[in-house]
Structures are given as structure tokens and as C-alpha cells.
Amino acid sequence: MSTVFNFTFVPWFRSVAPYIHKFRHQTFVVGVPGEAIAAGKLPNLVQDLALIQSMGVRIVLVHGFRPQVNEQLRAKGHEARYHRGIRITDAVVLDCAQEAAGQLRFEIEAAFSMGLPNTPMAGATVRVISGNFITARPVGIVDGIDFQHSGVVRKVDTAGIVRALDMGALVLLSPFGFSPTGEAFNLSMEEVATSVAVALQADKLIFVTEVPGIRVRPFDPPGDDNPIDTELPLRDAERILAEGPPPVQPTDPGFYLQHCVRACKGGVERSHIIPFAVDGSLLLEVYVHDGIGTMVVDEKLEHLREATADDVGGILQLIEPFEKDGTLVKRSRTEIERDIANYTIIEHDGVIFGCAALYPYPEARTGEMASLTVAPQAQGQGDGEKLLKRIEQRARLMGLESIFVLTTRTMHWFLKRGFQPVAPDWLPEARKRKYDWDRRSQVLVKRL
Template sequence: MSTVFNFTFVPWFRSVAPYIHMHRGKTFVVGIAGEAIAAGKLQNLAQDLALIQSMGVKIVLVHGFRPQVNEQLAAKGHTPKYSHGIRITDSVALDCAQEAAGQLRYEIEAAFSQGLPNTPMAGSTVRVISGNFITARPVGIVDGVDFMHSGLVRKVDVQGITNTLDMGAMVLLSPFGFSPTGEAFNLTMEEVATSVAAELQADKLIFLTEVPGIRIDPHAPASDDNPIDTELPLAAAKKLLAESPNPTQPTDLAFYLQHCVTACEEGVERSHILPFAVDGALLLEVYVHDGIGTMIVDEKLEELREATADDVGGILQLIEPFEKDGTLVKRDRTEIERDIDHYTIIDHDGVIFACAALYPYPEAKTAEMAALTVSPQSQGQGDGEKVLKRIEQRARAMGLKSIFVLTTRTMHWFIKRGFVQVDPDWLPEARKRKYNWDRKSQVLVKKL
């Protein structure tokens, strides 16, 4: 049994390591819906957050309290009132909100204070600090509706939060803000988390919600292993928002999506919508490549660039399967290291998804494009085109008149993109000497 465990644990831990390195020193703002706490998920969420913090991540935790406030109102014989998807906070609702927030803060602090042996919290010290970090203003009267003590974020005390995080503490925020006159305003967890993430320029904004994530086309059949879109480019998310009705319920598609889009537009690189119903959702999203929820990502994160020595390992990993099945000629590490400045790559989130190399033959005014490879995960998304265009630009900048490729499998892809087939005798003398007549590669040329 232990041998089997060793064989699964070691590769798993090694696969997680790059993400541990990647996230160390980063800032995450995590918004937990009040429903998650009502569903009894606090204990496990606290353990996972403590674990993430122990790996060097700075965490701002914002809790919601929608069901807890409604429970307090019901106990007092009052009905919750909403308009435009926002609670109308009269004086009774404000009292209930303050009671619910106080209760929840104690529960959250208690969850982070555990240290029983044989639990994930053993040996952990998580200092949780709350404070008056949010200045608020009233929502006021909208379309004739007076929102009374409901407010919006006016200002975030960035310096105060940053100093607290730098001390190694976790910052805990309730959805409350205070005016310069000392009035308290009831805010929404979603707006507080989004404003704080934007002001801090956090690396991630993560919402733990009732919804399992987002599917662009709800009518498309969901595959068993991918019932949601795990990654949504910002442009696609904005289009989806424009087509969605105004959200009034937390389960509405646009309810969390609108905040994720706002955060991305204001400089937060990645926003996530995760289901709290899945145990370990936070760990799965942060430390596993495909994650478990939907990540809204600014396309600028995908970088088309020339390769450096640090990319050798990633290029080898990308091309290896294609060398094994004979699509590409085998290249060893030494060759790639020697020629690394010939390579152009597409790097997304620290992973190389496409590459190609340019070998010039200046005396013949041409260059070979070699090792054009696109990861199976991103085929059909235009990555091959992007790399080809960049290679063409590089060749033109060298004053070359054409580029050529040798291929045994992908002739049609190149012909569609302006290449024409020529006889191998066309090749520059130096390249002809290295031509493998057994492989019978087709030679295709494109004029620049």
C-alpha cells in the first residue's frame, strides 16, 4: 500500500511544485459567499487558506453574509427587501447585518486558530486582522428606491492592508464600510472584494460561490470531464455579459461574472469563480493546471516572444510527443540550448503552448522554419498562425526573400497559408547536404 502511495505522491508533488514557486509572494483576494459558511464549509476552507498562506501567498479574505442577515431578519419577523440585486438596508436590517458580521468574524477567527494534532492546521500560526480599511458612501436613491444604509465602496486603505499583509497576517474584511462622519454602511461582499483586488492590484480575485463556474454556450452538450469553461478570455466574458439579463440573484450567470470582468479591466490579471460545494476547490484551482472553476483571464497574459535559455525545458516538453510519433525530427537538449535564440514561442501562464525556430541561409536569401509545434491543448486557436507570422517578420527583418519548411505530415496546413511545394533540389546547398532522403520530407516555400 505504501509503495503505491509513494508512486502517486511523488509525481503529484512534483507537478504541484511549479505552482508553489509561481504563487509565492503573490496577493490573492478571496471572497467567500455567506452561503458557503451556512453550508458548513468554513472548517475546510480555513484549512486550505492556511495551507496556501503557508506557501507564501498573501491573502485578503472577504466574507459574505446574505443568508445570515436574512436569518436574523426572519427571527425579528422582518422580510428581506432587495432592489436592483442590492439589499435595501433599513435600521432593522443594519442591526441584523452588524450582528451577523460580528458572529461570522468570531467563527472565522476561531477556524483559523485551531491547531489540533493530526489535522492540517497542526503547527500553523495564522494571525487574522480585521479593521476599518473600507470607506463607504451611500447608494442613495435609485429609480425612486431609497437604499437607506446600503453603501458602495468609496476608498480602500491600500497602505493599511499592505502593511498588515507584509507583517505576515491574513486580512479579514466584512462587507461594511464607514463614512467620514462615522456612519456604517452595509456593502456587498462582491463589490468589496472587487474594489480591494483592483486597488491592491492583486494577482488573483477568487469567488467561492454556489455556482460551479460558467459555460459560454449553456445549450452545448457539456462533456463529463468539462461541464464548464475553465478559461474565459476577457473579451468573451464581456460579450457574455452584454448578452445576459441584469442579475438579481447570486445564482444568475452575470452576478459574479460582472465583478470578475471589472477586476480584469482594472488590472487584476486573473479572476476565478469556484464552487464551494467541491471540497478543496481552492487548492484544485490554484495548484492544478486546469483548475476546477472558471478563470476570466486578460488575453495580454498570452505572450508571443523570442525564447531565452529559461525556455529550453518547456520547448523540449512541448516537442517531445511529436518527435516520438515521427511528426518532428528528434532534437536533443544541447542542440536546442545552442540554437535557443532561433526560437519564437507562445508562453501562457508560464507554460509554452507553441514554438518554431528560424534558421537563416543568408547567401540564398532564405531561411528554414523548423520545429513548428502547437500543443494539443491549444490546437485550432490560431497559435500556429501567430508563430508563423512572427517567424515571417523575423525573416523579413533579416532582408530574406522567402522561408521554407520540410514536412512529412502537415503539407496542407502550409499550402493553405501561402506555401508552394518545390523539388528538394531547390534547397540551399548547405541545407541540401543535411536533407534526409530516407525521410522523404516535402519541401514547401513561401515568398515574403
């Protein structure tokens, strides 16, 4: 039994180690809606946040309280009212919101103070600091509706939050802000988390939500044939928001996505939407290669796109050295020109630094990823993974269930990213006929 455990634990731990190194000293802003706390997810979320902080990540936690406020309003016979997805906060609602915020902050601080021997963070101490870090202003009157005590963030006390993080504390923020005259405003968790992430220029903004992420076809019903899009470029996220109806409910595709887009435009390179229904979703998203939810990526520093006929020369120049040393099978200019629609490229400042092609075999519900190449000067920066993600995304949109590669030298790179070896006989019939038995390429498959 211990031998089996070693074979599973050791490779897993080694695969996680690079992410531990990468995220040490980085700042994550984590938004947790009140629905997660109402669903009983707080104890495990707190354990995971404490574990992440113990690995050197600086954490700002913003909690919501939507269902808790609504519950108090129902008890008082008072109606919860919204417009454009924003709560209208009258005096009764403000009173309920202040009471709910105080109760939730107490529960969260108590959860971080527990030193239970049977938890992953036995013996750990997490100092929690909260305070009046948010200055707010009123929403005002919109569409003729007075939002009263509902507000939006005017200013974030960045210096104060950074001082608390520098002390090793976890910063806890409630969705409240105060005016310079001392007036309290009810804010949304999403607004606070996004504003704080932008103000801090955080490395990640993570929403732990009611939804599992953004679907490949966001406005179609969920299902196995409409999986979660694990990596969404900023421009695609903007397109989804433009095509869909205005988001009103937290379960609408654009509800959290609009805040991820705003964060990315504000300088936060990675924003995540992950499900609180899955235990350990925070750890799975942060420390596992493929993650579990949707990551919105700002790609303005580089351009990942489908190739055009104008890119043939750049692709040939890129792959030629790898063809000469035998890493890649040689392809003629005619072949690449014919198949150019199958290629995805990464370019920096107009120069192609990476490419990959997808050759679908629809009858077998699979596709071949070929010519995955990254220029030597750009290797080690994650461009290969970005190309792989895009090829996976293209394959899913085609309705394919897997992708496969043939390789003689880069087998371990693919194994680390979820591919499994199979015999050449596994190949689709049309591809099997073209298999070069002299080259003896390894066949690796990844299920989508």
C-alpha cells in the same frame, strides 16, 4: 502499498512544486459568501487558506453574510428586499447586518485559531487582522428606490492592508464600510473583494461560490454535455454579460462574472469562480493545472484568436524550423491555406508567436490537435498551455469528448497536462489510414 503510494505521491508533488514557487509572495483576494459558511464549509476552507498562506501567499479574505442576515430578518418578521441584486438596507437590516458580521468574524477568527492535531495545519499559527480598511458612500436613490444604508466602496486603505500582510497576517474584511463622518454602510462581499483586489493590484481574485463556474454555454442547463469553461478570456466574459439578462441572483451566470470582468479591467490578470460544494476546491484551482472552476483571463498583453487567411505566411514562418528538425510533420502552404479555419494563434504586437490546429473527427467524438508550436523566444511563458486550453474549448463546443496528439519528442509535456498514451489502433479509422508507421509517433489522448 507504500510503493503504489510513492508512484502517485511523488509525481503529484513534483507537478505541484512549480505553482508553489510561482505563487510565493503573491497576493490573493478570496471572497467567501455567507452561503458557504451556512453550508458548514468554513472549517475546511480555513484549513486550505492556512495551508496556502504557509506556502508564502499573502491572503485577504472577504466574507459575505447574505443568508445570515436574512435568517435574522425572518426571526424579526422583517422582509428582505432587493433591487437589481442589491440589498435595500433600512435601519432594521443594518442592525441585523452588524450583528451577523460580528458573529461571523468571531467564528472565522476562532477557526483560524484552532490548532487541532488532526488537521493539515497542525501546529500552525495564523494571525488574523481586521479593521476599518474600507471607506464607503451610499448607493443613493436608483430607479426611484432609496437604498438607505446600502453603500459602495469609495476608498480602500491599501497602505494599511499591505502593512498587515507584510507582518505575515491574514487580513479579514467584513462587507461593511464607513463614511468619514462615522456612518456605517452595508456593502456586498463581491463589491468589497473586487475593489480590494483592484486597489492592491492583486495577483488573483477568487470567489468560492454556490455555482461550479461558467458553463461553455452559460445560459443552457448544466450537464455533462455543457461542461465548465475552465479558462474564459476577458472579451468572451464581456460578451456573456452583454448577451445575458441582468444578473440578480448569485446563481445567475453573470452574478460573479461581472465582478471578475471589473477586476480584470482594473489590472487583476486572473479572476476565478470556484464551487464551495467541492472539498478542496481552492487547492484544486490554485495548484492543479486544469483547475476546477472558471478562470477569467485578461489577455490584453497578447492576442489569442482563431486564424485567418492573412496569417498563413506567419504560421509557415513559425513552424518551418520545427519541420526541418523533425519535431513537426511538414505541411505545405496549400494545406495550411485549406485548413486555416482549424488554426488558433497567439500574436504579440502583430507577430505570431504560437499556433495550434484542431482537426475534428465527429464520428468518433474526438479531434486531433496538430502543429502545436511556440516560438523559441516565447517558450516557458505559458503560451503552449493557453493554446491547449483554447483547442480544448473549441473541441467542447463541437461536442467532442476527447482530443489526441501524435508526437515523437514532446510526449512528457502532454503527459504533465493530462494526456494518456494509447496504441495507434485507438485512432479514428480515417486518421489511422494516414498514420506514418515509419515515424512511429506516440499517440496521446486527453478526455474532456
